[in-house]
Amino acid sequence: xxxxxxxxMPGQVRGLAAPNADGAIFVTSYDGKNLFTTVLTAVDMAxxxxxxxxxxxxxxxxxxxxxxxx
Numbered sequence: 001x002x003x004x005x006x007x008x009m010p011g012q013v014r015g016l017a018a019p020n021a022d023g024a025i026f027v028t029s030y031d032g033k034n035l036f037t038t039v040l041t042a043v044d045m046a047x048x049x050x051x052x053x054x055x056x057x058x059x060x061x062x063x064x065x066x067x068x069x070x
Contacts (some may be wrong), residue, residue, distance in 0.1 A: 007047050011041050015061035019068050024050055026070050028059035040070065 011030030018025045018058055024042045031037035038059040040052040062070050 002052060006038040006041050007049065009041065010052075014059035017062045017064045017070075019064045019066050023064075023068050026064055028062050042070075 009027060009029045011032045011034075013027055013029045015028045016025055020047070024044055027041045027043060029039050029041070031039050035058070037054055038057050039052060039054045040062060041052045044050055064069060064070055
């Protein structure tokens with residue numbers, strides 16, 4: 001990585017966590033303007049979105065174990 005990377009999120013970011021310095025970064029955010037849906041996104045160190053899941057509820061801080069389960 002040569003400098004700061006930007007990764008677009010669907011809405012306002014509310015929390016992030018990583019299991020270690022080499023693992024994915026897990027980010028919780030609102031689903032755009034929908035304040036009743038949370039989106040959990042996994043991003044790798046290169047800024048690539050690995051996966052994204054949505055579910056009902058308000059976003060909080062994700063909890064991640066050392067085996068990268070959220």
